[in-house]
Amino acid sequence: MDTANLDTKCRNGYFVGKSLNRYHQWQTMDGINAFNRTLAEIYASLRFLADSGRRGFDCSPESLAKIENWGRAPQYFAESLEDIRSDLGECQRCRLARERNKIVFGDGNPGAKLVFVGEGPGFKEDQQGKPFVGAAGELLSRIIQAINLTRNRVYICNVIKCRPPENRNPRPDEIETCLPFLERQIEAIRPDYICALGTFAAQTLLNSTAPISRLRGRFHNYKGIKVLPTYHPAYLLRNPEKKRDVWEDMKMLMKEYRYED
Numbered sequence: 190m191d192t193a194n195l196d197t198k199c200r201n202g203y204f205v206g207k208s209l210n211r212y213h214q215w216q217t218m219d220g221i222n223a224f225n226r227t228l229a230e231i232y233a234s235l236r237f238l239a240d241s242g243r244r245g246f247d248c249s250p251e252s253l254a255k256i257e258n259w260g261r262a263p264q265y266f267a268e269s270l271e272d273i274r275s276d277l278g279e280c281q282r283c284r285l286a287r288e289r290n291k292i293v294f295g296d297g298n299p300g301a302k303l304v305f306v307g308e309g310p311g312f313k314e315d316q317q318g319k320p321f322v323g324a325a326g327e328l329l330s331r332i333i334q335a336i337n338l339t340r341n342r343v344y345i346c347n348v349i350k351c352r353p354p355e356n357r358n359p360r361p362d363e364i365e366t367c368l369p370f371l372e373r374q375i376e377a378i379r380p381d382y383i384c385a386l387g388t389f390a391a392q393t394l395l396n397s398t399a400p401i402s403r404l405r406g407r408f409h410n411y412k413g414i415k416v417l418p419t420y421h422p423a424y425l426l427r428n429p430e431k432k433r434d435v436w437e438d439m440k441m442l443m444k445e446y447r448y449e450d
């Protein structure tokens with residue numbers, strides 16, 4: 190990687206990340222020499238940071254995206270989220286365009302290892318143009334914190350990008366029309382994991398008609414990406430006794446995420 194084009198903060202993060210990446214490689218290598226080399230690299234990187242006056246790390250979404258992607262396969266040929274958003278434009282492709290206020294495209298780390306996919310925007314999301322910002326959004330934030338992540342390390346989006354009137358369920362033709370944009374988002378991000386929140390997200394991604402109660406609790410496959418369905422946070426607000434099930438799902442996700450981190 191040519192570090193000359195990175196700003197100073199990113200370059201600093203790059204050196205530390207590279208060293209940590211080497212540490213991962215060392216875990217699969219034999220010999221004290223590899224260990225010593227890794228330690229020396231970490232020391233040199235931290236020394237470089239200290240000498241250049243750094244007392245912390247840049248945690249901007251852009252830097253986190255870069256760090257998150259170290260060691261992952263380059264995403265050749267994938268279009269960017271900006272390209273997809275631009276193609277979506279002021280979409281009028283289905284009837285939901287008539288009453289929406291704002292399109293809710295998605296939010297978070299464009300290089301996320303974990304993507305949360307919900308059903309569709311609610312009232313507050315429609316007002317603000319961001320996913321999961323109401324009470325259900327706060328609960329989702331707490332769930333993300335509980336698995337030791339933050340919202341700016343993951344990506345959050347929905348199956349449909351516009352709010353259905355009166356928060357009714359999305360209709361099959363609306364899902365079918367909007368789905369290609371979600372598929373392109375997933376292709377652009379190429380996460381290792383998807384957490385499908387609720388019935389519509391799980392059934393749509395898994396092309397299944399099974400209820401969420403049967404789909405949750407285990408990993409499924411979507412184009413080589415591990416998909417873990419669980420209950421939607423809005424459902425949890427109405428049925429708090431289901432939080433235990435979601436916590437079991439999150440523990441499973443956390444274990445896999447850490448194992449491959």
Ligand code: SF4
Pocket residue numbers: 277280281282283284285286292349350351363366367
């Ligand atoms: S729901 Fe999707 S397809 Fe329908 S208008 Fe909104 S962005 Fe377009």
